[in-house]
Amino acid sequence: xxxxxxxxxxxxxxxxxxxxxxxxxxxxxxxxxxxxxxxxxxxxxxxxxxxxxxxxxxxxxxxxx
Numbered sequence: 468x469x470x471x472x473x474x475x476x477x478x479x480x481x482x483x484x485x486x487x488x489x490x491x492x493x494x495x496x497x498x499x500x501x502x503x504x505x506x507x508x509x510x511x512x513x514x515x516x517x518x519x520x521x522x523x524x525x526x527x528x529x530x531x532x
Contacts, residue, residue, distance in 0.1 A: 472516040473503045 473482075473493055482502065485492040493503040503516040 471503060471505050474516065477502050 471491060471493060477495070480502070481496045483494045483496050485494065486507075489507055491503075491505045491507060492501060493505075494501055505516060
């Protein structure tokens with residue numbers, strides 16, 4: 468099972484999930500607002516919301532490793 472980082476503010480919100488080969492987009496069904504976009508990484512169980520800044524003390528992943 469994988470977990471999408473959407474945020475506690477949206478708990479209980481009816482959503483539509485749109486998925487393709489590399490991303491999952493979460494849309495609120497009542498408003499049409501995009502709540503989250505998540506990059507699919509099969510090696511991880513939690514996929515962070517790329518629309519939000521990381522929590523304090525955390526860094527964005529770098530792709531130039």
